[in-house]
Each structure stands twice: as C-alpha cells, then as structure tokens.
Amino acid sequence: MKKYNFNAGPSMLPREVIEKTAQQCLDFNGSGLSLMEISHRAKDFQPVVDEAVALIKELLQIPEGYSVIFLGGGASLEFCMIPYNFLIKKAAYLNTGTWAKKAMKEAKLFGEVVEVASSADANYTFIPKGWEVPADADYLHITTNNTIYGTEIRKDLDVPVRLIADMSSDIFSRPIDVAKYDAIYAGAQKNLAMAGVTLVILKDDTLGKAPRQIPTMLDYRTHVDKGSMFNTPPVVPIYSALETLRWIKKNGGVEAMDKLAQQRADILYSEIDRNKLFRGTVETEDRSVMNICFVMNDEYAELEKPFFEYATSKGMVGIKGHRSVGGFRASCYNAQTIEGVEALVQAMKEFEAQH
Numbered sequence: 065m066k067k068y069n070f071n072a073g074p075s076m077l078p079r080e081v082i083e084k085t086a087q088q089c090l091d092f093n094g095s096g097l098s099l100m101e102i103s104h105r106a107k108d109f110q111p112v113v114d115e116a117v118a119l120i121k122e123l124l125q126i127p128e129g130y131s132v133i134f135l136g137g138g139a140s141l142e143f144c145m146i147p148y149n150f151l152i153k154k155a156a157y158l159n160t161g162t163w164a165k166k167a168m169k170e171a172k173l174f175g176e177v178v179e180v181a182s183s184a185d186a187n188y189t190f191i192p193k194g195w196e197v198p199a200d201a202d203y204l205h206i207t208t209n210n211t212i213y214g215t216e217i218r219k220d221l222d223v224p225v226r227l228i229a230d231m232s233s234d235i236f237s238r239p240i241d242v243a244k245y246d247a248i249y250a251g252a253q254k255n256l257a258m259a260g261v262t263l264v265i266l267k268d269d270t271l272g273k274a275p276r277q278i279p280t281m282l283d284y285r286t287h288v289d290k291g292s293m294f295n296t297p298p299v300v301p302i303y304s305a306l307e308t309l310r311w312i313k314k315n316g317g318v319e320a321m322d323k324l325a326q327q328r329a330d331i332l333y334s335e336i337d338r339n340k341l342f343r344g345t346v347e348t349e350d351r352s353v354m355n356i357c358f359v360m361n362d363e364y365a366e367l368e369k370p371f372f373e374y375a376t377s378k379g380m381v382g383i384k385g386h387r388s389v390g391g392f393r394a395s396c397y398n399a400q401t402i403e404g405v406e407a408l409v410q411a412m413k414e415f416e417a418q419h
C-alpha cells in the first residue's frame with residue numbers, strides 16, 4: 065500500500081533527494097568512494113558546500129552582507145548561540161510555543177529577557193497581537209512556525225528592533241525579506257534535509273558586538289570565517305540539503321513552494337471545517353500551512369483512536385498529534401503532495417460516512 069508521510073520531523077523529503085543522496089553514499093561523483101569516507105576538504109566536496117550556499121542565497125534572494133553557514137547541534141544549539149553572540153544587554157522574545165520558550169530560557173543565561181507577549185495560558189492556540197517591543201532591545205526573537213501547536217507567523221514583521229527567527233519548520237516554504245533579520249536559523253530535518261545539520265543566515269556586521277568571551281565553536285565568526293569548514297561539518301546531511309535546494313529551484317523556487325503550501329492547507333482545513341467529526345485547534349487567522357492540527361469534536365471524542373486506526377489502514381503515517389495538543393497533526397512541508405493531502409481528506413470523508 066502507498067504510504068503518505070505526515071511526520072512532523074524528521075519528515076518527508078522528495079524521493080529524488082533521497083535517491084540521489086543514497087547514490088552518492090555508494091559512489092561519490094564516480095570516485096569509487098562513498099560520500100561518507102572522503103575528506104570534507106577534498107576538492108570534490110567543497111563544491112557541494114559552495115553550490116548549496118549559492119542556491120540558498122539565490123532562492124531566498126539574500127542581500128549582500130549576509131553569510132550562510134552550516135552547523136551541527138540542531139536548532140536547539142542556536143537557542144544558546146543566538147544570545148551568546150547577539151545579546152548585549154536586553155533581548156525581547158515572543159512566546160508562541162514550546163520551542164520559543166526553550167529559546168527564551170537559554171537567553172536568560174546571558175542578560176535581561178523581556179517576554180513581549182505569550183499565548184501560553186491558551187495552550188498556544190494563537191499568535192499574540194498588539195504587543196510592543198522595548199526600543200532598547202538588542203533583538204526580537206520569534207518562532208515563525210510553531211511546529212507543535214500549528215500556528216504560524218507567515219510574514220516578515222515590522223518592528224522597531226532587529227529580528228532573529230527560528231524558521232526550522234517553514235524555511236523555504238515562502239519568500240522572506242531577509243534584510244529585516246540579523247539572524248535566521250533552521251534545523252534541517254523539517255523542510256530541508258535529513259537530520260544532522262542546521263542552516264544559519266547571519267548579517268555580517270552584527271557579529272562580534274556581544275561583550276563576552278565566546279568559546280570558539282560557539283562563536284558564529286569562527287564558522288563564517290572558515291566557510292563552515294572550521295571543523296568537520298555533517299557532510300551527508302549537507303549533501304542532502306543541496307539536493308533539496310536543487311529540487312526547490314527546479315520546481316519553481318520558494319514562490320511555487322508558497323503556492324503549493326497554501327493549496328495543500330486550503331484542501332485540508334476546508335475538510336476539517338466541513339466534516340462534522342473534526343475541528344481545528346487554533347485561531348483561524350493564525351493557522352499554520354505547514355503543521356495542520358485538528359481534534360475530534362467533543363461529541364465524537366471516543367472516535368479518536370478508531371479514526372487513527374482507519375487512517376493508518378489507508379496509508380497515513382505520522383498523523384498523531386503532539387502530546388501537548390492531542391488529536392492529529394498533518395505536517396505538510398514542501399515535499400508533501402496534493403495527492404497525499406487528498407488521500408487524508410478522503411479517509412476523513414469515508415470515516416464520517418461510517419459514523
């Protein structure tokens with residue numbers, strides 16, 4: 065039976081990305097050696113990093129004065145690297161979910177942290193509005209897509225301070241105005257590559273201002289200066305990112321990804337709103353197009369497990385909601401197909417007809 069992968073992360077990648085990466089793991093560029101067993105400084109590998117960086121700059125139209133680097137440690141390491149490198153006195157954080165809260169916790173190790181707003185009391189079912197950022201904050205940190213709760217800030221905010229964003233689960237799903245940001249970071253395993261690499265985009269002239277000594281490996285300048293080659297980078301994950309970037313370009317770039325994301329989300333949210341068994345979990349205007357969360361309507365609560373089993377029998381994988389929300393979560397990253405979303409909708413319709 066055909067499987068439809070709705071995993072939240074690590075998650076679905078285009079089949080050709082997986083096949084081409086697997087091929088290079090067997091025989092890298094016809095060298096007779098695996099991608100896993102060559103030096104990262106080999107003359108054949110440098111072009112992989114160079115092309116990946118060039119494609120990222122092209123796809124996101126990154127202006128002059130920014131660097132693109134690949135790091136290990138996941139998005140979670142950036143939670144401390146960001147304040148280590150950027151927090152001078154005071155930082156502002158928008159608390160929109162589990163990941164935002166974790167980022168804020170690390171920042172408190174380095175200075176004053178102002179929580180500009182939070183939707184924690186409402187189990188993060190909306191993006192707070194109408195808040196103000198202290199004009200003397202060094203930056204405002206936001207999480208553009210809340211992977212667990214299914215809310216999203218799908219635009220580049222206008223605020224009086226510099227923006228820093230965790231875009232782990234929606235990067236490359238829409239055009240971004242990079243000029244508004246001092247830093248953008250993303251763990252790769254949601255929308256870019258296999259797990260093991262983190263993409264970081266940095267505004268060069270904002271580095272080196274923090275009034276503290278930074279350990280070499282945690283100082284962004286180390287990795288910018290050495291073009292992600294200060295130490296051994298995660299070569300296979302970087303290669304898989306390159307193949308995804310080529311795939312995005314071939315398929316129309318981030319504008320096309322944006323259109324497809326909206327189409328997938330429209331199809332699924334329409335069914336959630338129409339179907340008597342289900343309801344969405346977040347404010348309509350803040351709905352994520354990447355992680356689509358829904359639960360059983362109260363009068364059908366006992367059908368949660370039966371629906372999960374029915375959908376599984378129809379090929380759906382990874383639709384169980386995160387434990388802090390319950391119900392279901394269909395993650396629809398760039399590689400997700402309209403066909404996959406329609407298969408899920410079909411299962412929802414059939415299950416409704418049976419009840």
Ligand SMILES: *Cc1c(COP(=O)(O)O)cnc(C)c1O
Nearest residue numbers: 138139140163211230232233251
């Ligand atoms: C998954 C996720 C993280 C954590 O990523 P790791 O690479 O596992 O550290 C952080 N932020 C967001 C928005 C995520 O979706």
